[in-house]
Amino acid sequence: MLGDRQETEEGVRERKRRETLARIAETGLRLFMTDGYENTTLEAIAEAAGISRRTFFYYFKSKEDIILVWQSNFTHLMRAAVIAEPPHQTPVDTVKNALLKLTSSYHSDQSIVLDRVIRSSPALMSASHAKYVAQEQAIFEALCEKWPQAKHRKSLRIAAMVTVGAFRLAVDAWSKDNGKRPPSAYLRETFATLEGTFQFQ
Template sequence: MEPDRPKQEGWREKKRRETLQRITDSALRLFAADGYEATTLDAIAKAAGISRRTFFYYFDSKEEILAAWQKGLPEAFRAAILAQPKDQSPLDAVCSAHLKLMANFDAAQTIVIERILRSNEQLRASNQAKFLQMEQTTFEALCEIWPQAMRRKALRMVAMVSVGALRLAIDSWAEEQQRKPLADYVKEAFADLKAEVTDA
């Protein structure tokens, strides 16, 4: 029986991930169709094909569903930065990391989440915390690539302005109703940033 345990644990973990994803996807579809406030936990559980009791095994609230979606972003972004070639500037490395991650984004799901996160004060605060974590993650990843102590202040500035550029890109993308792919807005935001820095 012992040799089978790792396989069994792997299967359980796979089922857990699948259930988490199903709950998240079901919730986002309902949020988009019915509105965040109007969507009940019972409706999410029904759409995901689980019981209310099972729902509470994974999440305590609707807010936690959004938090779970956001939680994995900083670490995924950190890995994307560290995978960048070292023969480019820190700002270019960050921009390329954003574009790499966006290649795997579900645009429709992302815009629904962005709208929800702007819908009330509590969720706006959560969104702000996400960007602050992204800034810290960016700084730490850049320091791993360029560990010289004398560069830390400059790398901190790169982290701050690059997250600002990302936020502006997302805002423009949402305001213009996804007229272009989000990646195009990111490229434009970073190009504008570099142009201003160069002209300063």
């Protein structure tokens, strides 16, 4: 009985921790979009989130960390989306369809503003480039779960590299176009280009 109560209390604490982390992150992202990344202070984020500066540092190392956590969460979603894809597809189609489903739920207006925030800061741009390495690894691991045979590893690594490259090009095209069309439109075009890359006459 005592063990059950302790487990319940730990569950409540963990839930509250996740809720607080999410509230701080959402507050920071909102302020970045309205006031600009450089103009947003830690004090402003803490005050708007209803926490102390000390509590902020319990959850995040810096305001840059808020963006990194947001990007890391998307990487986890990418991995889960690839694993959830039905069988009998090629690895490239598996990733393409997973990304199409994932990006369809994102709001273009909010995403384009966040993209501008990231591109406005050299530090965030550097971190943003690094995230693609993490995404490539996450997709590779997800593909290996679907095709666990060792003989497929090299092919799956290449599939992860080219699909993340295609995703990156799609994001860049979407950003340069100021999000005039849904992200899925740019993804479809980029993957169509990928599929035709080695079909020269």
